[in-house]
Amino acid sequence: xxxxxxxxxxxxxxxxxxxxxxxxxxxxxxxxxxxxxxxxxxxxxxxxxxxxxxxxxxxxxxxxxxxxxxxxxxxxxxxxxxxxxxxxxxxxxxxxxxxxxxxxxxxxxxxxxxxxxxxxxxxxxxxxxxxxxxxxxxxxxxxxxxxxxxxxxxxxxxxxxxxxxxxxxxxxxxxxxxxxxxxxxxxxxxxxxxxxxxxxxxxxxxxxxxxxxxxxx
Ligand SMILES: NC(=O)c1ccc[n+]([C@@H]2O[C@H](COP(=O)([O-])OP(=O)(O)OC[C@H]3O[C@@H](n4cnc5c(N)ncnc54)[C@H](OP(=O)(O)O)[C@@H]3O)[C@@H](O)[C@H]2O)c1
Numbered sequence: 001x002x003x004x005x006x007x008x009x010x011x012x013x014x015x016x017x018x019x020x021x022x023x024x025x026x027x028x029x030x031x032x033x034x035x036x037x038x039x040x041x042x043x044x045x046x047x048x049x050x051x052x053x054x055x056x057x058x059x060x061x062x063x064x065x066x067x068x069x070x071x072x073x074x075x076x077x078x079x080x081x082x083x084x085x086x087x088x089x090x091x092x093x094x095x096x097x098x099x100x101x102x103x104x105x106x107x108x109x110x111x112x113x114x115x116x117x118x119x120x121x122x123x124x125x126x127x128x129x130x131x132x133x134x135x136x137x138x139x140x141x142x143x144x145x146x147x148x149x150x151x152x153x154x155x156x157x158x159x160x161x162x163x164x165x166x167x168x169x170x171x172x173x174x175x176x177x178x179x180x181x182x183x184x185x186x187x188x189x190x191x192x193x194x195x196x197x198x199x200x201x202x203x204x205x206x207x208x209x210x211x212x213x214x215x216x217x
Contacts, residue, residue, distance in 0.1 A: 003172075004029055004069030006062045006084065007076035009039040012099060015145020016073060016137070018043045019152070019176050021055035028057065029065025036060055050148045063088055071095045071172065073137070078102040078119050082126065091131045095165045098123050098190070099137035101197040108205070109198035113191055120159065120190035134160035134169040135190040136181070139197055141211035152177035154213040157184035157193045182216055 001024050005013045008028030020026050021043070028043075030036035036059030047055050066072050067090045076084050078100050100119035104112045116122040120135040127133065136158045144152060156173045158181050160166035170181035184193055200212045 001025070001071065002027060002069045004065030004072045006065055006072060006074050006088070007080075008065065008073075009035050010075055011142035012137075012145060013073075013075035014039060014043060015142055016075060017057060018047055018148060019145060021047065021057040022052050023175050024172075025056040026058070027065040027068050028059050029062035030059065031062060033059060033061050046148065063090070066090055066094065069094065071097065071168070073097045074100060074123065076100070081119060081123060085123065085126045091127045094131055095168060096123065096127060096131055096133045097137065097169055098133060098135045101138055101194045103194075103198040109201040111195040111198050113194070117188070118191035118194050120187050120194070124187060132160065132162040132165035133187060134158055134166055135187065135193055136169050136173060138193050139200060139214050140179075141213065143211050144213065152179050153215065154179055155216040156181050158182065159184045159187050159190040159193060161187050
């Protein structure tokens, strides 16, 4: 399976690329292909230092990352979702994963959803109707993705309207470290999942914690 990461050079994208590359063919996308290739070289070097024997990681434009992939992860800030998706095509037969959280830092962190109710529902409106969209990975901090010497022991709520796509996304989640996927229901539930991240950031801030995550028990 080929997984393309749009914005794969970013905080969460680089960590995802390193965790996924030993398991899948990963295409790291960027607006700047050279930046993506450089990011991949650094990630491959880090993986080798950590003892990874083989990994599949290649840098490309965001469009190539979409066109080549079976599954596309949109690892871009919420404010850049509309502009980025307007410039990309070939999403028709893809599964698209949104880890995007629309939020702002005011006095504290606040969930600021678009009119559709969530980033995932906005993405659904922007992409072709054949595209199967799931939200996942919303609540795992970038630092944890990048800490390759640590297991990821978090629960990952997955939302989506297409059962087969949701099963495939949950299978991807369950292959990464010790992550555990939970079916959180249809994409309409994604607003509740996206709103967890500002909550986690407020808990981290007011309790002097770092990289707070969730586990369902
Ligand atoms: N950071 C976290 O801990 C975390 C945790 C959970 C979920 N998330 C979600 O994951 C998403 C990515 O977060 P992040 O922290 O990784 O973001 P980020 O590092 O700020 O940005 C990710 C990538 O987006 C691209 N980008 C930046 N400005 C852009 C623009 N104007 N137009 C198009 N692309 C642009 C850049 O790639 P190029 O310059 O290479 O194009 C950048 O490397 C967000 O929606 C966030 O809510 C983040």
